[in-house]
Amino acid sequence: QVQLVESGGGLVQAGGSLRLSCAASGRSFGNYVMGWFRQAPGKEREFVGAITGSGGSTRYADSVKGRFTIARDNAKNTVYLQMNSLKPEDTAAYYCAVRQGYMSGSARLYDYWGQGTQVTVSA
16 A cells, blocks of 8 residues: 655746655555646546656656656655646646556556645646
């Protein structure tokens, strides 16, 4: 069992930055792929990006590539989502999730989820 707690969401103006954190409980954190997803009202959950257990590889959705960066600190059991140049269309609830294996972009392949943190970007 893995428990995840996101934090760092809030209200920011377009062009601004936020850093989200996802703290994980449980052992063997470094064995898990960590993914970030987001969901806006009335829309399906959308893949944002993922990072391998070692932190050596990442992948991003085209919509955030070049603006968002994922990093992790396995000593702190924490993964981060640095969001720069935010746009109003980035407004959503952001979730972290874990799985073993490859960096899937499919939400249904992730095993454990956090409760989400809201990010609102004003124009």
